[in-house]
Amino acid sequence: MRNLTLLILAAAAVSVAVPASANAANVLVVSNQYFQEVADDFGANTSHTYTGWDAEVTPTAEDLAPYDVVLLFEDGNFDNTVAVGDALATFAAGGGDIVLGTFYWQDRSDAGGGGWGGLEAIDPFTAEAGACEYAEDDLDAASLVAHTMTEGVNALYADQYRGGVSAKEDAVVLAAWTGLNELDGVDPLIGYRIEGESCIAAVSVAPAYGFYAEDFGSTFSGDFYLIWDNVLESADNDCVFCGSGVVEPGEECDAGEATADCDLDCTFVACGDGTVNELAGEACDDMGESATCNDDCTAAECGDGVLNVSAGEECDEGDVEPGDGCDASCLLEADEGSTSTGDESDTEGESDTDGGSDTDGGSDTDGGSDTDGGSDTDGGSDTDGGSESDGESDSDGTTSGGASGSASGGNSDSGATATASDSDASAGDDGSSGADTDSDSGGGGAADDGGGCSTGGTGSGAGWLALLSLVALRRRRR
Numbered sequence: 001m002r003n004l005t006l007l008i009l010a011a012a013a014v015s016v017a018v019p020a021s022a023n024a025a026n027v028l029v030v031s032n033q034y035f036q037e038v039a040d041d042f043g044a045n046t047s048h049t050y051t052g053w054d055a056e057v058t059p060t061a062e063d064l065a066p067y068d069v070v071l072l073f074e075d076g077n078f079d080n081t082v083a084v085g086d087a088l089a090t091f092a093a094g095g096g097d098i099v100l101g102t103f104y105w106q107d108r109s110d111a112g113g114g115g116w117g118g119l120e121a122i123d124p125f126t127a128e129a130g131a132c133e134y135a136e137d138d139l140d141a142a143s144l145v146a147h148t149m150t151e152g153v154n155a156l157y158a159d160q161y162r163g164g165v166s167a168k169e170d171a172v173v174l175a176a177w178t179g180l181n182e183l184d185g186v187d188p189l190i191g192y193r194i195e196g197e198s199c200i201a202a203v204s205v206a207p208a209y210g211f212y213a214e215d216f217g218s219t220f221s222g223d224f225y226l227i228w229d230n231v232l233e234s235a236d237n238d239c240v241f242c243g244s245g246v247v248e249p250g251e252e253c254d255a256g257e258a259t260a261d262c263d264l265d266c267t268f269v270a271c272g273d274g275t276v277n278e279l280a281g282e283a284c285d286d287m288g289e290s291a292t293c294n295d296d297c298t299a300a301e302c303g304d305g306v307l308n309v310s311a312g313e314e315c316d317e318g319d320v321e322p323g324d325g326c327d328a329s330c331l332l333e334a335d336e337g338s339t340s341t342g343d344e345s346d347t348e349g350e351s352d353t354d355g356g357s358d359t360d361g362g363s364d365t366d367g368g369s370d371t372d373g374g375s376d377t378d379g380g381s382d383t384d385g386g387s388e389s390d391g392e393s394d395s396d397g398t399t400s401g402g403a404s405g406s407a408s409g410g411n412s413d414s415g416a417t418a419t420a421s422d423s424d425a426s427a428g429d430d431g432s433s434g435a436d437t438d439s440d441s442g443g444g445g446a447a448d449d450g451g452g453c454s455t456g457g458t459g460s461g462a463g464w465l466a467l468l469s470l471v472a473l474r475r476r477r478r
């Protein structure tokens with residue numbers, strides 16, 4: 001009961017309100033002393049589950065396999081350290097994570113101890129600065145580096161059983177004690193290093209501090225349990241914390257925040273990586289072209305000069321002005337040149353039809369006025385003018401001539417010829433002499449050229465004039 005009371009009083013001086021974590025680790029506590037006490041204490045004051053293991057018995061690979069993290073420390077030197085160290089080095093080689101605590105360093109070979117075998121090659125701190133300080137000190141708040149291991153941590157005080165270590169060159173130090181170590185160097189409190197897929201972390205304060213108050217009257221305060229809770233959880237997650245400002249294994253860069261060269265996920269900026277980095281000029285990043293994002297990580301917009309097929313664009317000339325083959329919706333415009341050529345082709349086709357203006361050659365109909373030459377027959381109109389019926393015939397002829405003229409005006413040569421032939425037939429039907437008929441045809445021809453029946457009447461007048469000439473001649477003979 002006395003031991004439990006002292007432990008409760010000691011815990012009251014530190015922050016113990018650690019909420020349960022969805023990332024709780026299954027932890028094996030390995031030590032030659034206090035292994036079960038620490039397992040119970042941490043089980044009550046942190047978010048993980050714990051099992052104690054006596055380090056006098058070397059754990060096998062099968063013993064270690066169920067656990068996410070092994071917490072290793074000691075209290076006084078013991079003989080089995082090399083075997084335990086080798087077993088844990090094998091555990092780490094398989095991807096297991098390890099957290100070391102004071103007084104682990106007192107049995108390290110560089111402190112004159114028995115050594116930890118293969119584990120010494122991968123641990124983050126050495127014992128060159130004495131392995132442990134037996135003087136009080138505080139956490140140097142200015143030394144805190146943003147990381148999951150230091151999240152929420154503000155203070156820690158220990159009157160002894162702490163520090164006295166040095167960090168290896170490739171170790172990452174996240175917090176240090178205010179005072180220097182025996183080598184006048186930084187005395188690291190929290191640190192880690194990555195070995196393959198394993199994280200090996202270290203906290204240079206005794207995990208069993210809660211029990212030392214009873215045995216040695218030691219005191220501690222501050223964020224003791226929070227530190228252990230954070231470190232064990234981070235170890236289980238391979239210790240990587242993007243945003244710490246420290247480039248850690250597995251990170252390409254880490255500026256502590258997004259920059260034009262480094263994304264928030266600690267990878268170098270690259271359009272298409274799925275991480276939007278506005279400082280690098282990215283408006284979007286869909287890991288390729290999408291309906292809203294171009295493949296150059298600019299927002300898709302018609303007229304931006306970037307063709308985006310996923311957005312329905314057929315073209316993008318960098319503007320929304322029509323007439324350049326691409327319309328205001330980034331769709332291809334109709335080929336105006338092709339349409340124009342078609343129209344011209346049609347026009348040319350019609351022009352070819354004009355070539356049929358051979359019909360104009362039908363003005364040969366005018367040449368049908370050769371029929372007028374038939375009026376030479378009029379000279380033979382010495383025929384008896386008594387055939388006054390010619391007047392009627394002339395009238396028919398005139399009509400025929402008129403019809404012939406009409407046909408000639410709008411039809412082909414064959415039509416005009418037919419009309420002339422009809423006119424001849426009419427003249428013959430009247431019983432008139434061929435001379436008269438020809439004369440009438442001549443009138444018809446004149447009608448074709450002159451364009452009217454009135455001209456045909458001139459042929460009829462010529463007949464009367466011939467008759468008058470005969471009468472005058474007879475009178476002279478008398």
